[in-house]
Amino acid sequence: xxxxxxxxxxxxxxxxxxxxxxxxxxxxxxxxxxxxxxxxxxxxxxxxxxxxxxxxxxxxxxxxxxxxxxxxxxxxxxxxxxxxxxxxxxxxxxxxxxxxxxxxxxxxxxxxxxxxxxxxxxxxxxxxxx
Amino acid sequence: xxxxxxxxxxxxxxxxxxxxxxxxxxxxxxxxxxxxxxxxxxxxxxxxxxxxxxxxxxxxxxxxxxxxxxxxxxxxxxxxxxxxxxxxxxxxxxxxxxxxxxxxxxxxxxxxxxxxxxxxxxxxxxxxxxxx
Numbered sequence: 001x002x003x004x005x006x007x008x009x010x011x012x013x014x015x016x017x018x019x020x021x022x023x024x025x026x027x028x029x030x031x032x033x034x035x036x037x038x039x040x041x042x043x044x045x046x047x048x049x050x051x052x053x054x055x056x057x058x059x060x061x062x063x064x065x066x067x068x069x070x071x072x073x074x075x076x077x078x079x080x081x082x083x084x085x086x087x088x089x090x091x092x093x094x095x096x097x098x099x100x101x102x103x104x105x106x107x108x109x110x111x112x113x114x115x116x117x118x119x120x121x122x123x124x125x126x127x128x129x130x
Numbered sequence: 131x132x133x134x135x136x137x138x139x140x141x142x143x144x145x146x147x148x149x150x151x152x153x154x155x156x157x158x159x160x161x162x163x164x165x166x167x168x169x170x171x172x173x174x175x176x177x178x179x180x181x182x183x184x185x186x187x188x189x190x191x192x193x194x195x196x197x198x199x200x201x202x203x204x205x206x207x208x209x210x211x212x213x214x215x216x217x218x219x220x221x222x223x224x225x226x227x228x229x230x231x232x233x234x235x236x237x238x239x240x241x242x243x244x245x246x247x248x249x250x251x252x253x254x255x256x257x258x259x260x261x262x
Contacts, residue, residue, distance in 0.1 A: 007134040014141050021148065028152065032159055039166040046173035053180035060187050061247055097203050100184055 034092065041094035044076055045087040048114075049096050052085065052126075055118035056102060067117045069129065078114070080107045080126060171208075171241030175259045178202065178210060179243040182257060190216075190251040198232040211236040211260040218253050227253065236260045 051068045058066035077088035083102065086095040104124045113129040181202075186192040198212050213231040217224040239260035247255050 007132065010134050010138050014138060017141070017145065021145065025148075025152075032155070035159070035163060039163045043166040043169050043173075046170045046177070050173040050176045050180070053177055053184065057180040057183035057245075060184055098181075099202055099204075100181055102184075 037090045037092035038094065040074065041076070041087050041089040041092045044072060044089065045085055045094045045096050048078065048087065048116075049085045049098065051116050052102075052104070052118070052124055053098070055116050056122065056124060059118040059120045060122075063120050065117055065119050067115060069113065069115045071113045072111065075110050075112055077110050078107055078126075080104050168240060171239075171261045172243070173241070174205070174208065175210070175239075175241040175243035175261045177204075178212065178261070179245050179257055179259045182212065182214075182259075183245060183247065188247065188250045190249045190253060193249065193255055194228070196230075198230060209234055209236060209262050211239070211258075213258040215256045215258075216249075216253055217256065219248075224254065236262045238262065 048070060051070055055066045055068045074089065077093075079086040079088070082104065083098045083100070084095060085098065086093055088094075102122050102124060105126055107126050107128070109128055111128045115127045115129055117125045117127070119125075182196075186196055193214065193216065196214070198214070202210075211232060211234050213229065215229040216227045218227055219225075239262050241261040243257075243259045245255075245257040247257075249255060
């Protein structure tokens, strides 16, 4: 037989460990989801910026318009301003500043796929694909 | 056996299984985030290559006078290597004319981008960008 005081200690420690684990699970899960969202937003922002600049470089070199299409794996909020591309996944935003002066059609919408067309004069049009 | 002891053993088993689940999840998540990182580094290399192409176009004078020491805002603690080689094309053969780089050679790169263009004077440019 276990002494009542030891039994009380065992039960008390079990409760304490369970409580600690509950808090750990909550914060671990929260951080995990935030890391996922941040990595996704960052990756999508770079992919979109890469496509914008690659299309523009092709247009500049060939002297005629150049297009590219991106199909995104999840719905994102794309905000395009002068020299800046911002992508939101869930509650996480990631922004990239483009270090050259280009003219981008401003877009602020939730999208799944988009088409990018660049012209030799530096103008870029981004169209939402339905 | 005392009920409290039985409960303690059950709890220990639960904690071990729970830890294993968390451990497996964290490995899967790190793998996913590493894949994203690899994709980001490739995009970064492509972005740098595109910016250099946009700045110089097909002008041979622009490529010859171009300085590679540029500070990009979007590169946070990321090192990059750029190498530009100019070739003349005669009778289908490439003859190296000049080459310039930013001096930071990266052999274990994570992201890479290559571009090959023909200039206005008929020479060719090979642009190589590596990112770590």
